[in-house]
Amino acid sequence: MIVTRQITEIRAQRWREPRLTWGLVPTMGALHQGHISLIRQAQDENDRTAVSIFVNPIQFNNPHDLKTYPVSLEKDLEILTKEKIDLLWIPAANDIYTGQFQTFVTVEQISKSLEGKSRPGHFKGVATIVAILFNVFQPDRAYFGEKDAQQLRVIRQMVDDMKYNLKIISCPTVREQDGLAVSSRNRNLSKSARKQAGCLFQALSAAHRAILDGERRAVRLKRFMKDSLHAYPLVKIDYISVADEQSLQEIGVIKNRTLLSLAVMIGKVRLIDNLMVDLKDI
Ligand code: AMP
Numbered sequence: 001m002i003v004t005r006q007i008t009e010i011r012a013q014r015w016r017e018p019r020l021t022w023g024l025v026p027t028m029g030a031l032h033q034g035h036i037s038l039i040r041q042a043q044d045e046n047d048r049t050a051v052s053i054f055v056n057p058i059q060f061n062n063p064h065d066l067k068t069y070p071v072s073l074e075k076d077l078e079i080l081t082k083e084k085i086d087l088l089w090i091p092a093a094n095d096i097y098t099g100q101f102q103t104f105v106t107v108e109q110i111s112k113s114l115e116g117k118s119r120p121g122h123f124k125g126v127a128t129i130v131a132i133l134f135n136v137f138q139p140d141r142a143y144f145g146e147k148d149a150q151q152l153r154v155i156r157q158m159v160d161d162m163k164y165n166l167k168i169i170s171c172p173t174v175r176e177q178d179g180l181a182v183s184s185r186n187r188n189l190s191k192s193a194r195k196q197a198g199c200l201f202q203a204l205s206a207a208h209r210a211i212l213d214g215e216r217r218a219v220r221l222k223r224f225m226k227d228s229l230h231a232y233p234l235v236k237i238d239y240i241s242v243a244d245e246q247s248l249q250e251i252g253v254i255k256n257r258t259l260l261s262l263a264v265m266i267g268k269v270r271l272i273d274n275l276m277v278d279l280k281d282i
Contacts, residue, residue, distance in 0.1 A: 001080060001081055001084070001086065001087070001088055003077070003087075003088045004087075004088070004089060004090070005089075005090050005091060005092050005095070006095075007091070007136050010050075010087070010089050010137060011136065013086075013087050014050075014137055014138060014139075020047035020048050021047045021140040022046055022047070022048045022049070022050060022137070022139045022140055022141075023041075023042030023043070023046035023048070023049045023139060023141045023143060024042070024050050024051075024052065024133065024134075024137050024141070024142045024143070025038045025051045025142075025143045026051075026054075026129075026133050026142065026144075027051060027052065027053055027054075028053065028054065028055045028056065028184065029053040029054075029055065029070075029071060029072065029073065029076050029184070030070040030071060030072050030076070030187065031053075031072075031075070031076045031079045031184075032182045032183070032184060033174045033182050034145055034173070034174040034181070034182040034183070035051075036079065036083060037171055037172075037174050038143040038144070038145060039051060039080075039083050039085060039143075041143060041169065041171050042141065042143050042169075043083075043084075043085070045141060045169070046140060048086040048087070049085045049086055049087075050085065050086060050087040050088070050089060050137065051085050051087075051088050051089070052088075052089040052090070052091065052133055052137075053076060053088065053089070053090050054089075054090070054091050054093075054096070054129065054133075055069055055071065056125055056126070056129040057093060057097070057125075058097065058104075058121075058124075058125035058129070059121075059122050059125025059126045060122075060125070061119045061120055061121050061122055065270070068188060069184070069185075070184050070185070070187045070188065073090075089137070096129070096132060103128075104124050104128045105124070105128045105131045105158060106123075106124050106127065107123060107127050107154045107158050107161070109248075110150070110153055110154055110247065110248045111123035111124065111154055113150075113241075113243065113248045113249060113250075114150050114239065114243070114248060114261060115151075115263070115272065116150070118238055118239065118263060123150070123151070123154050126151055126154065126155070127155070130142075130155055130158070131158065134159075134164055138165075138166070139166055140167065141166060141167045141168075141169050142166055142167075142168055142169070143170075143171055144168060144169070144170055144171070145170070145171050145172075145173060146170050146171065146173050146276065147181050147183070147273070147274075148272070149259055149261060149274045150261075152168070152170050153246075153248060155168060173273075175201065176198075178197075178198030179198045179200075179201025179202065179205070180194075180198050180200070180201060180271075181200070181201070183271065185269055185270070186269075188268070188269045189266065189267065189269050190267055192234065192267075193234055193266040193269060196232040196233075196234050196235060196266055197266055199228070199229055199232040199235055199264070199266075200262060200264060200271055200273035201273060202228050203224075203225040203226075203240075203262060204225070204260055204273060204275040205275075206224045206225060206227075206228040207221040207222075207224050207225050207242075207260050207275070208260070208277065211254065211277055211279075211282065212282060216254050217252070217253060217254075218242035218250065218251055218252055218253065218254060219252075221254070221260065222240050222241075222242060225240045225260070225262060226240060229262075234266050234267055235265070236264060236265040237263075237264050238262075238263035238264060238265060239263050240262045241261045242254060242258060242259075242260055243258070243261065244257075244259075245257035245259050254279065256278060256279050257277070257278050257279075258276070258277045258278075259276055259277075260275045261273070261274035262274070
């Protein structure tokens with residue numbers, strides 16, 4: 001595994017054997033099974049696999065969140081060595097955001113709802129860093145988790161709009177036994193908070209069961225999710241959403257592809273989760 005901070009080195013490695021295909025897995029480190037599943041899929045589908053680790057400061061609207069974001073570089077190196085990836089890029093923040101930096105990417109409409117509403121500027125930060133990673137690396141494929149459904153939607157839109165010559169590959173959410181989506185932030189959960197953190201998946205599952213039983217009205221589905229969360233005293237709801245998969249706007253009655261999503265605070269930790277429902281599969 002080659003490990004580098006240098007953009008010039010990344011470009012040199014990427015183009016050393018131009019006929020080989022490269023998969024890129026962008027991460028913020030503190031690696032876990034979710035990241036590993038993306039890496040393994042990239043390895044299955046490409047000649048070479050690269051991972052980037054960069055805690056992107058401009059996507060954090062809350063300084064406390066940035067300060068407490070878990071970092072575990074040594075452990076990450078161990079994991080990536082074991083996974084036998086080819087290239088690890090750990091950009092330095094001041095190589096990415098140089099003193100003169102003033103160019104940002106904004107994906108307009110779909111960045112405004114859900115996470116975008118709760119975390120103003122978040123997707124501008126995400127789209128900007130992902131554009132920079134793509135511009136430097138020029139991967140054939142880039143891998144993103146369905147766990148961050150809106151992020152995936154925003155990046156796909158950016159790739160379409162900006163005509164990036166690469167494929168975005170989405171990977172299913174990896175979960176703990178109680179349904180909690182694996183996440184770097186889970187490390188910040190206290191013992192008692194962790195015990196209640198299966199509640200997001202429980203709530204999504206309650207809505208899903210209702211859909212299987214024939215419910216199609218969004219208000220009713222939201223009510224099921226809300227009632228399910230009320231069983232957990234540490235949980236504070238940020239939002240519960242039933243949205244059109246494309247526009248990410250709230251809908252009244254669910255249709256073909258609908259995104260059920262929610263964000264909650266459990267103690268001091270903010271967690272998100274979602275479930276994509278396709279009525280064609282039901
Ligand atoms: P992060 O390091 O949190 O920015 O995540 C890097 C990538 O891993 C993103 O594309 C996430 O959507 C994806 N990811 C995070 N958690 C999971 C998970 N539990 N299952 C699948 N992918 C995930």
